[in-house]
Amino acid sequence: MSTLLAGGLTSPVLATFVFMLATLCLALVALGGPTSARKTGIVVLPYALLAIMIVLADGPSVLLVALAFSGLGEMLLVQQQVTASLLALGAFLAARVVYAVVFTVAGTPGMLLEGWRLATAIVLALATVLVFVRICRRRTALNIPEAIYGLVLVAMVATAGMVTPPTVMGGALILAAADLSHALHRYFVKRDSSVGLAQTRVIWLARFAGQVVIVFVALGLIR
DSSP states (O other): OGGGOOOOOOHHHHHHHHHHHHHHHHHHHHTTSOOOHHHHHHHHHHHHHHHHHHHHTTOOTHHHHHHHHHHHHHHHHTTOOHHHHHHHHHHHHHHHHHHHHHHHHHSOGGGGGSHHHHHHHHHHHHHHHHHHHHHHTSOOTTHHHHHHHHHHHHHHHHHHTTSSSHHHHHHHHHHHHHHHHHHHHHHHSOTTSHHHHHHHHHHHHHHHHHHHHHHHHHTTSOO
């Protein structure tokens, strides 16, 4: 993402990062609680702080759009309602599309032809197919939107492979893995069980961590 590098680490950025780490702990605890406005705010707060970091570091504003969609998706997802879950899927989808566009603009198509990058994209594509074939056996109104979501995930990871720093593809992979895990978790794990709650926290953290990696590369904080 060399064309999108920003100002790097400054004291305000560092302070915001430390605050963001603290809110992550609060969010992980809040995920185990009942649906409330307080829970929603706590879960979305790390995304807001990551967006503030972008602003403070003079980062690419297009990433603010992706984070806004992701934050909206998290806000809707914690409502645990069918309609809200469908809207969350749409918000997350929009965020992944924005990331794919960013990677396409910042990348070089030839980079994807490197052995490990191409192999990674192919493995992710196969994993996505397997996940959604299993999901689609349970016929629901979400099958078609989820299949489209799977295609977007593959496109996001493939375009991330076009960007020079390998950490960009790493971040996209973490994000895609979290989304695929969430899809399986939604249909095959009891949400109220101790295992289900632990998985919810891990998936939420991975979903956020993947975007942190992408943002940090864009800000020049990691390579």
